[in-house]
Amino acid sequence: MRPLKQVLALKRWVVMVLVSGMLSLISTEAASQAVPGAPSHLKIGIVSFLSGAAASPFGIPSRNAAEVLIEVINAGKAPAPYDKPGIGGVPIRAVSIDEAGGADKQVAELRRLVLDEKVDLVIGYISSADCLAVAPVAEELKTLTVLFDCGTNRIFEEKSYKYVFRTKGHQIIDNVGAARYVRKVKPNLKTIAGINQNYAWGQDSWATFRDSVLKLKPDVRVVSEQFPRLFAGEYSAELSALLAARPDVIHSSFWGGDLEGLVIQATPRGLAEQSLLVLTTGDTMLPRLERDIPPGVVIAARGPHGALAPKSKLNDWFVNIYKDRYGVRPVYPSYHMSQALLGVKAAFEKAIAANKGRWPTIVQVIAAFEHLEFETPSGPIKMVLGKGHQGVEPSVFGITGPFDPATGEVKLTNVIEFPAECVNPPEGMASEDWIKRGFPGAKCP
Amino acid sequence: MNTLIIIAVDGVIFASWLFLISSGLTLIYGVMRILNIAHGSLYTLGAYAGASLVIAYFGRGFWPQGSYLVLLGAALVVGLISGPLIERGLLRWMYGRDQVFQLLVTYALFLILEDVVKLVWGVNPYYAYKPYGLLGQVRLGGIIYPWYSFLLFAVALLAGVLLWLFVTRTRFGRLVVAVIYDPEISTAMGVNVSRVFVVAFTLGAMLAALGGAFTAPMIAVVPGIAVEVIVLAFAVVVIGGLGSLEGAALGALIVGLVRAAMVHVFPVLELFTIYLVMAVVLLVRPHGLFAREEVRRI
Amino acid sequence: MRLVLGVTLAMLLLFLGLGLVLPKWILFLLTLALAKGLVVLSVVLLMHAGLVSFGQGLFFATSAYTVGFAMKLLEIQEAVVLAGLGMATSIAVAALTGLLLARYREIFFAMLSLAISMILYGVLLKAYGITGGTDGMGIASPTILGLTPPPDRLRLAMYAFTLVTVTVMISFVHRYADSPLGYTVRAIRDNEVRLEYLGISVQRTIYLTYLLAGGLAGLGGVLVALNVGHIDPQLAYWTTSGEFVFVALLGGTGSVFAPLGGAIIFEFLRTYAFKYSPYTWQMTLGIIMLAIILFMPEGLWTISKVFARSPREWRLSWKRSA
Incomplete structure (x- = not known):
């Protein structure tokens, strides 16, 4: 049809x-x-x-x-x-x-x-x-x-x-927000890893997330940084590397078909059970993969949109x-x-x-x-x-829970909203400097 | 040790996929000397046909494992319809033209098919991932793999072996080989070259569609998935030696293993893998791994 | 020879005049097409030797990034200097890669050139701290011969600069095609072995042609960078190089003007396809391309020959190649 x-x-x-x-x-x-x-x-x-x-x-x-x-x-x-x-x-x-x-x-x-x-x-x-x-x-x-x-x-x-x-x-809110969220839900965070598309968006997103996490909790180790080609479609080897590295948290700014392909291939391999998956554009797949989204995955929508509106x-x-x-x-x-x-x-x-x-x-x-x-x-x-x-914009995150037949999507639990003043640099300061200097002027709840 | 096992497994899995998407291309080139850019479109058609048939199949609540046969059927149907249609309807008018012109024709065809796919299936993604998790998982080197990955390997192996048997053991296959080596002499000896061309192109289209159909359960099937596949397939075929089935298999295996090693040890270089492998292979063997001796014509 | 010079001059004047009357958006499209036409011309030069390069993006991007870095690090604003620099670096790159590529023919040349270009793409993408990665870097407006065109005349000035540069290159390439080297190149395509028996170094000839092609494509890259005002690694991606090949075939390889004509027609075809069928422009473009291939076997350049030939001959030639 x-x-x-x-x-x-x-x-x-x-x-x-x-x-x-x-x-x-x-x-x-x-x-x-x-x-x-x-x-x-x-x-x-x-x-x-x-x-x-x-x-x-x-x-x-x-x-x-x-x-x-x-x-x-x-x-x-x-x-x-x-x-x-x-x-x-x-x-x-x-x-x-x-x-x-x-x-x-x-x-x-x-x-x-x-x-x-x-x-x-x-x-x-x-x-x-x-x-x-x-x-x-x-x-x-x-x-x-x-x-x-x-x-x-x-x-x-x-x-x-x-x-x-x-x-x-801009992309800063997604990834600074992700770092803050991860810090909240996983206070004992030891290791992080990332799988991002190999182009500016993926590189920027990962660098922002990694640097923010390291600023918030300096003893965290980065154990794997995967950058598959944009639209690669097949992620067997990258997923194996992530499974072998056993990080506490895996960050991904994958979008669209790549994101869905990643989740489809990661789910049977138990990646979501092993590590906390953070998907900064994850909201787009909620109405699409419906009940087949594994529980316990961190979802954002690049701001207060979709299920997080x-x-x-x-x-x-x-x-x-x-x-x-x-x-x-x-x-x-x-x-x-x-x-x-x-x-x-x-x-x-x-x-x-x-x-x-x-x-x-x-x-x-x-x-x-x-x-x-x-x-x-x-x-x-x-x-x-x-x-x-x-x-x-503020940055909002939630964790996937049980399927809700009323909306046709999984429910998001543990929803936290970081106000715009918490995830954006002040006017006149470059984002990179802002993160490097430890988020001066950030007003977080 | 575990890492080595994982690299080998990942490499073989990726190689199987590469072989599926490139074997058809090498066959078509070998026989017809056409570098078929529309190969990517045939892959896309296979993916869409596979996905929509699988969705319909599960919608009816049939025996789930049968979905693998549905994928296979989708590939056959796409190949049988599009192969003769494209070869008879378009390509045969181009024989005898310069090779680059045929390239242009297949590029135009690729552009057209990109939009045909959009008009037929729309732009919303198709999901047919049920077959992916259906077979369960297995633990290898301490890591979970879905059995589907090994099914992919089996399909690639089977396709390769069948094709090899067809080419070497059947009468028609030997005619194909004759045409591969010298189309002019074959024509002179009474081989119906145009029939060989139709069959070869159809087989190649089927293989492309097979690659697409069996990729469909791993991805979201959306418009635009063809582009990435084209250059990968071309690279594998050139590495292996044009028109050589063994070459495509070995080329896929080398690229697969090197890529897996890069991903595990040195992920920064993943992007370069296939091009570096291609450059190195061509440096050592200027006509690919399984190049035939070419007669220099004076 | 004199005829071609006359035609070139007439064309130059015609196009300069067009620049004054055409709407600005068409002017920009024309500028872009002329600049890309140089790259297409470089593809055609290699085709004369029987080589199809799927990696002209290598030079296209090399020179564009040369412009980017020369502006950023050396603070050079002068378009003529930038053009020289861009050409020099792309010829230098060609001198290096040519050593390797001159040995290859057919698809192996095509794919190896593609691979090298893709490696540059990867480097530009990865060297993200200095190149801005796939987001690219901005290029400021240049000065032309020391003059800074006023903002409202900038496009026209850039068009004139592009036009003159392209014309100079066209006449140069035309001379080259008429030189012994040019004849040798076409002989390579016909029969390489025979040429070697005649005592001509095929490799050397191909190497020189490759250098020339590299320089031309590099100049095209400079012009595109200066006119667009933004560069990104996509310039080195294989689809960009592929497009040049298709435009070359579309235009035809029969004359030095054919690649320019092909580039102009392609840009306009694509623009109108975007405009009138935004959802199916690829299909529209594909069908037009097929039609051109079927009815004008030697590219769009065939049109110019129709006037010079009797219709009967034209039909014969069509049959022969079909």
Whole structure:
């Protein structure tokens, strides 16, 4: 039945674009009445992986979130404070493109989006390399660009940008949080090991986790550091090495199909029983592997997303509209997309209010976006780092327990939330230094 | 001592997988002189067919162990359908063209099949991991291994032996060998070369699909799994010597063992393993391990 | 000879004029295509000798990272100096790897060049502290002949710089193809053994061609790095090298202009495939490629020949190669 669903989803996307186009025609009048100087619609370029191995776990779930959110927001059916239709009454029109092709292709595509498609702003980029490559181009083009999912902390720590924002926390929160969580649930920790994909994300994640653990508990030994190729698929030898090393804790920032492959292959070999497995993106597999997830595994969702999202009206609403449309619950890339879209909406509407009800210039929107605090299904997001361009999120962890037929997922127990101030460096300090200096200024419960 | 046992076991397991994904490629190259980039797509098709059939099979509640036969069946079906279709429908128009052009054709085919897979199966992952844990586990060198890994070994061994028997013991197999050595003379001697080509390509496609089908229970089957497989398969085939089945087996074994040793002793170098092995082998034997003597034509 | 010079100059003027009228995003795409066209040209040069390199990414990345480090450590901003440096390091790398590779032919050359390129990929990925790993490093805008173009004219200036560099290289390669060395190279492809009997060192010829190809691909890497403003190890990955081979075949190997044409058409094909079928652009691209292979057996360059030939001849040639 899946293929049909997919085709339908594609069709819906097309229909949605058409409908939102028509809606925009109808509501043009209303919009220009409500907000003087407003355009007939706001065109947003949405960039995420639509092909390749990152499409299924990240690209499509985030594109889906954009699709359903834009539709509901345009119809004015979102709950407060997002209940105004569109953005300040102006309907959103989306154009979706593929993030495939590497940094040079994406740099060219961003130029095309801005100069040919004439988008007003861009929300996109899952790969950290793409984020680093497009950020200077966004500055050159003077186009508001909201990075929604990439993880590297380098973007705003190496440079500062005017037109570039990121509405989510960077990879530091996952791994500093993981170190703190492990320290809490395993006070007698002696040895750690890691299995991470062999590229910047895996290397960064592991280095952050390892250094944080060693800072929190200097007598810990690192017994194995595995780096299989990205998309390797087969992990027999790495798992044997981890089983032979018998570490107390195994850290992994594997994602998508690689993560699921790892868990599928590790489970019959008793890895989860031998060591405490910490999976920093583990939430995505909860609705997928259902009852076959071994108990006692530490799961995170790169922030308060998915099964670890806060109980709130906004979250219930988001989960419901997403589930109604796609049959599954949203995973963290979907949440990241919601943060970007709602952040944009909040910034624009704040700028309109600041501009005495007139449609703002992009510079005014940027001024409103900087240091903004806005509500999302993941809780409040505060744009406090990178001179107000980088959001922070808390970091939440839980341990897998028994299967819950009501949700179709395993229950997470021992859930601990580390507030954003506990897992993020203070403004102006590079994450690496922050960890090296023993987390100065961290406020932890 | 234990480490050595573990390295050997891990090496053999990885080698079995490598052999499954590369034996079809070497067969196709040996016979048809086509470097089939779409081999990765056939692997993907095998994985998807295997996964969806296994899911359907378990959905009906049939005898669980039968799922291995389902995987095998999926590979055969994919091979039997896609093999003749691709060879008759596309590749045969390219014979006589430069080898690199055929490469381009298979690359175009690879691009097309990537999206065909997405259109047919969608982008959501398929999980068919039930067969993976079904056979239970065994302890070797103090470490737990799933029996499935050894089933993989058995499948690879069986595929290799059957293929070898087919090539050396049957009449048709010997015709294949004749075509491998000299397609022109074979044609002159009355061998129906185009039939040999169809059969060889279909067999190769079946082997690729077999690799995919038996990998499916270990992974999440998603679009985009083909790319990694292509370069691995190419490397193994070149190490072994193009068109040589024994070579592919030995090449897979060497790469498997070296990789396992790296993972256990020096994990930093894992990324380089296959390329280093390939470079070293080609340095020592410029045409791979089991290279045939080539006649220099003046 | 004079004709080619004329054509080159006319093309240069035409493209410079285009730069003034085309929308900026197309201009950028064209710049990128020209830069990559140089790498494709290097692939074609090797193809003339019957060699298919699946490892031109080696030089592409070597020179791009040379630019990156020269900017970061030596604080060189001048595009001409950077181009020289990038070419020099890639030729140096070619001089080393060429010693080994000149002995290999066919797929063994292809796979060994791929392996070496992948080893560089691995090194760049692992040397993470200085290269930034797969996230890559940023490249600042250069000065051109000591001048700093104003921000709004930067793209146009970079386009002109790329165009002039590429034109110089094209005329150089054209001269080379007409030289005894160039003829020898094509003879190698036809019959290596006979050539040796004639007393020509095949290895030496291949080595020199490989150096030239390395330099060209290196220059392409410099131009891509300066224009894109970001480099990462993907430049050395085998799929990048593979793409150059496919573009080379798509464009055809019949002329020094064919690789450029191929690169330009490929960039635009891919861009429009992205635009009009974002979910199935690979399939669209694949089908177009198949169509080109079937109907234009000698690559897109065939189009230019259609005008020069009678239709009957054209049909014959199609049949012959089919």
